[in-house]
Amino acid sequence: MELDTPKPRRRGRPPKQADGQRNTRAALVRAGVELLTEKGFAATGIDEFLRRVGVPKGSFYHYFSSKEAFGTELIENYANYFARKLDRWLLDESTPPLQRIANFVADARAGMERHGYRRGCVIGNLGQEMGALPDAYREHLADVFTDWETRLARCLELARQEGSIAPDSDSRTLARFFWIGWEGAVLRAKLELSPTPLDLFAQGFFLGLGR
Amino acid sequence: MELDTPKPRRRGRPPKQADGQRNTRAALVRAGVELLTEKGFAATGIDEFLRRVGVPKGSFYHYFSSKEAFGTELIENYANYFARKLDRWLLDESTPPLQRIANFVADARAGMERHGYRRGCVIGNLGQEMGALPDAYREHLADVFTDWETRLARCLELARQEGSIAPDSDSRTLARFFWIGWEGAVLRAKLELSPTPLDLFAQGFFLGLGR
DNA sequence: ATTTAATTAGACGATCGGTCTATTATTCGC
DNA sequence: GCGAATAATAGACCGATCGTCTAATTAAAT
Numbered sequence: 001m002e003l004d005t006p007k008p009r010r011r012g013r014p015p016k017q018a019d020g021q022r023n024t025r026a027a028l029v030r031a032g033v034e035l036l037t038e039k040g041f042a043a044t045g046i047d048e049f050l051r052r053v054g055v056p057k058g059s060f061y062h063y064f065s066s067k068e069a070f071g072t073e074l075i076e077n078y079a080n081y082f083a084r085k086l087d088r089w090l091l092d093e094s095t096p097p098l099q100r101i102a103n104f105v106a107d108a109r110a111g112m113e114r115h116g117y118r119r120g121c122v123i124g125n126l127g128q129e130m131g132a133l134p135d136a137y138r139e140h141l142a143d144v145f146t147d148w149e150t151r152l153a154r155c156l157e158l159a160r161q162e163g164s165i166a167p168d169s170d171s172r173t174l175a176r177f178f179w180i181g182w183e184g185a186v187l188r189a190k191l192e193l194s195p196t197p198l199d200l201f202a203q204g205f206f207l208g209l210g211r
Numbered sequence: 212m213e214l215d216t217p218k219p220r221r222r223g224r225p226p227k228q229a230d231g232q233r234n235t236r237a238a239l240v241r242a243g244v245e246l247l248t249e250k251g252f253a254a255t256g257i258d259e260f261l262r263r264v265g266v267p268k269g270s271f272y273h274y275f276s277s278k279e280a281f282g283t284e285l286i287e288n289y290a291n292y293f294a295r296k297l298d299r300w301l302l303d304e305s306t307p308p309l310q311r312i313a314n315f316v317a318d319a320r321a322g323m324e325r326h327g328y329r330r331g332c333v334i335g336n337l338g339q340e341m342g343a344l345p346d347a348y349r350e351h352l353a354d355v356f357t358d359w360e361t362r363l364a365r366c367l368e369l370a371r372q373e374g375s376i377a378p379d380s381d382s383r384t385l386a387r388f389f390w391i392g393w394e395g396a397v398l399r400a401k402l403e404l405s406p407t408p409l410d411l412f413a414q415g416f417f418l419g420l421g422r
Numbered sequence: 423a424t425t426t427a428a429t430t431a432g433a434c435g436a437t438c439g440g441t442c443t444a445t446t447a448t449t450c451g452c
Numbered sequence: 453g454c455g456a457a458t459a460a461t462a463g464a465c466c467g468a469t470c471g472t473c474t475a476a477t478t479a480a481a482t
Binding site: 010011045046047057058060061066067 | 438439440441442443444445446447
């Protein structure tokens with residue numbers, strides 16, 4: 001929490017070019033995603049986002065029409081970020097398919113470790129909160145999971161064709177299974193402040209593939 | 212949401228015996244657990260518990276010293292309720308061990324269906340919220356999972372000894388794997404308002420056991 | 423009868439959530 | 453160039469919520 005940003009932000013319309021940091025909005029989104037990985041959406045007040053970035057309320061409602069709209073953008077932003085991260089591993093043609101998945105797991109694990117297991121998955125966090133969230137989020141979140149599922153399924157399909165997993169496997173179902181369990185593992189890792197739930201689930205998943 | 216309870220609660224010290232409903236405190240806990248299965252802890256205000264039961268604030272702070280203390284009691288209450296439910300299935304000696312687990316799954320599934328997939332698991336919900344929760348909850352929640360794990364592991368151990376699953380299985384690890392994934396499945400079921408995540412995970416788990 | 427215990431009633435102040443209006447600085451249109 | 457539109461910050465504002473505290477009410481204890 002970088003508290004006081006003593007930089008007294010200039011008011012008024014900013015100069016067109018060379019404005020140095022055209023970043024207020026982006027900074028809000030970044031801080032928003034960060035906070036959402038740690039805390040719930042309902043539990044986090046707008047002031048908290050603002051204090052984090054050192055921006056007054058007026059700016060917030062200049063950029064976003066409401067907290068709900070802000071949330072939508074956070075979901076999109078995180079989903080994109082994560083999809084890119086996923087592809088970085090799953091589309092790596094220099095690596096056999098199953099190893100790609102293992103690499104992703106290792107990367108995610110390292111990420112959680114880096115943040116002391118205090119940050120989880122934005123999509124999972126929001127999903128858990130659905131009872132207190134705008135209902136419009138539901139479909140949005142579900143779509144994100146479907147997207148990740150598709151990406152993973154493609155990789156698993158490669159593995160199947162390659163003969164690394166049973167030829168009668170259903171890649172789609174396997175991918176779905178993975179994400180269901182993985183979200184559980186992330187949640188548990190956050191609770192125990194430890195990577196073992198991630199390891200344990202991943203290991204179980206790969207073992208299951210072997211049958 | 213049973214809004215107005217038109218029963219104008221009698222004030223003053225209640226009669227000693229035959230008081231009919233010595234239930235205010237219990238009702239608060241019950242409502243609390245209900246709300247916690249649907250919404251987050253931080254997202255739910257005390258007034259919401261109170262309105263649900265039709266009790267004024269004075270009563271709440273008569274029975275509980277703070278919201279945090281209330282929460283602790285909710286965790287205990289739910290953990291107990293769930294452990295009893297678990298035992299009802301897992302200790303059923305008239306049924307083979309693996310079938311007991313399947314029965315539990317079916318029961319939990321039916322429970323979620325009954326509430327339109329809008330209620331999840333209190334412990335899981337709170338776990339996800341850890342970032343915004345009193346840190347004292349962490350250990351408490353982790354202990355609950357360990358307890359459930361132990362109960363399930365005993366059942367799996369029976370299955371192992373009986374030869375229903377591979378003799379070199381580690382019951383403890385399997386049980387841990389189950390709860391990790393199960394929480395993920397519950398979360399996902401709540402998001403999709405559908406039982407398929409539960410079914411899919413359970414099926415995958417049992418298939419994995421077969422190896 | 424008087425005191426004490428148990429409970430409900432609800433006012434209160436502080437804080438905070440989300441919205442909205444005002445102000446300031448810049449660019450754009452003509 | 454000058455006025456209008458634009459982009460951004462500043463912060464007042466209202467209602468809700470949290471936790472506390474005092475008063476009121478009823479029964480039990482002595």
